[in-house]
Amino acid sequence: MAMFNPAHPGEILKELVIDSLELTITDVAKHLDVSRKTLSKVLNTKGSITPVMAVRLELAFGKPSADHWLRLQNAHDLWQTRQEQQSLHVSPYNFQMA
Template sequence: MAMYNPAHPGEILGEDLLKPLGLSVTQAAEHLRVSRKTLSKIINGRGAITAEMALRLEKVFGKPSADHWLRIQNAHDLWHLKQGKLDVTPYRPDAA
């Protein structure tokens, strides 16, 4: 199965949640009790959805769940990490 670049959760937040509700970034930030700058960074893909933000989103909008937001963020982060090289040394028990 081919891997693809998962959407940043901020893109989903802006396009699939805020836009259909007719909410501006400022209005949504007020409901979430976060700064406009914080929410804008997430929506523009320059910030991540933390556990706290995921729970805020769940409490304000009901759906999707905090777990769902975190799964989207994790999938996005992991895909991008896998595109690069991670400097590690594999463990080999017989090499000891």
């Protein structure tokens, strides 16, 4: 069953990890060895959690796993793309039997 509008993983990271642990974006960025701008883009849903970022998060926080972060990102991206699939201008093949 497909989810309806899955949350961007940056929102989840901000609310359930950074805010709940009362961390600052600057401190987390330093700890992850990324720029504050890079982390802010993810948290503000303007950037994606890449495989490298997912591993950084797993190393820093333990759980959830890198795989989980990537599944969240994939679910969000796929849902967004399906909302715009008509703009892809692709139709099914019509195979005719000879």
